[in-house]
Amino acid sequence: MTAPNDPDQPGARIPCQTRKVFGFPVAVSSVEELSRALAEHAPEAQAPCLVAAADVHVMTLGVHDPDYGAVLEKMDVVCPDGMPVVWKLNQGLSAGERAAERVSGPDLMEALVRANAAYPELRHFLLGGDEEMLEVLGSVLKEKHPAFHLAGAYSPPFHSWTEEDRRAMREAIASSGANVVWVGLGCPKQERWMAEQKELLPPAVYVGVGAAFAFHAGTVKRAPRWMQRNGLEWLYRIYREPGRLLKRYLKHNSLFVWYVLTGR
Numbered sequence: 505m506t507a508p509n510d511p512d513q514p515g516a517r518i519p520c521q522t523r524k525v526f527g528f529p530v531a532v533s534s535v536e537e538l539s540r541a542l543a544e545h546a547p548e549a550q551a552p553c554l555v556a557a558a559d560v561h562v563m564t565l566g567v568h569d570p571d572y573g574a575v576l577e578k579m580d581v582v583c584p585d586g587m588p589v590v591w592k593l594n595q596g597l598s599a600g601e602r603a604a605e606r607v608s609g610p611d612l613m614e615a616l617v618r619a620n621a622a623y624p625e626l627r628h629f630l631l632g633g634d635e636e637m638l639e640v641l642g643s644v645l646k647e648k649h650p651a652f653h654l655a656g657a658y659s660p661p662f663h664s665w666t667e668e669d670r671r672a673m674r675e676a677i678a679s680s681g682a683n684v685v686w687v688g689l690g691c692p693k694q695e696r697w698m699a700e701q702k703e704l705l706p707p708a709v710y711v712g713v714g715a716a717f718a719f720h721a722g723t724v725k726r727a728p729r730w731m732q733r734n735g736l737e738w739l740y741r742i743y744r745e746p747g748r749l750l751k752r753y754l755k756h757n758s759l760f761v762w763y764v765l766t767g768r
Contacts, residue, residue: 539615552705557609559586564759578699583607587735609713627655632688656680688717
């Protein structure tokens with residue numbers, strides 16, 4: 505069963521059908537369609553529109569941790585970032601129902617940055633990472649996509665944030681005039697920040713993109729396309745960063761399989 509996201513929510517006027525995964529509505533769209541919808545929405549946004557890219561980790565954490573589940577419920581769009589999530593979305597499709605496609609954070613970022621050529625009013629903001637990373641990322645995106653309009657960038661402090669820190673982040677976004685904010689704080693921090701700050705954030709499209717900053721800046725190599733298409737990107741990332749990712753992937757991949765088998 506599909507349904508559009510709730511048009512009565514002030515930030516959510518994005519034409520997008522959804523189907524449920526573990527009780528959460530996930531977009532049935534494509535990178536091209538969603539990037540176009542966001543590009544059209546961003547310049548006219550009257551409220552924050554929050555977009556989460558949900559892989560296996562995000563979906564299972566939403567079930568396993570009720571507080572994080574409440575965070576996901578505040579998102580205006582949840583994209584299927586991960587082939588297992590896509591496979592779950594397409595499980596038991598009826599005749600004529602549309603099959604979901606993967607919409608990963610890095611791919612969505614690439615598409616929406618590229619869309620600046622057709623939508624010159626888009627003004628992008630990079631939030632997350634250190635200053636060196638942000639400088640490299642901005643330069644790489646501008647070199648690859650000359651129409652890219654970088655309105656601003658901000659590297660938040662690495663200590664636990666105070667209310668003053670949070671206010672400084674909001675003010676940096678507001679003063680830049682950005683209408684697309686790329687939030688590269690890592691999961692689950694970026695989604696928590698967006699949800700907690702939703703009522704205070706300046707109007708814009710906010711997209712949590714995790715490792716996309718490192719991928720596009722070239723500091724971390726992304727898995728080959730054939731691994732991405734076959735749901736093996738997680739294995740490649742474990743190979744590249746075993747100390748940081750092995751435990752996380754083993755835990756959440758196992759939980760995902762368990763939730764599927766038990767009809768969650």
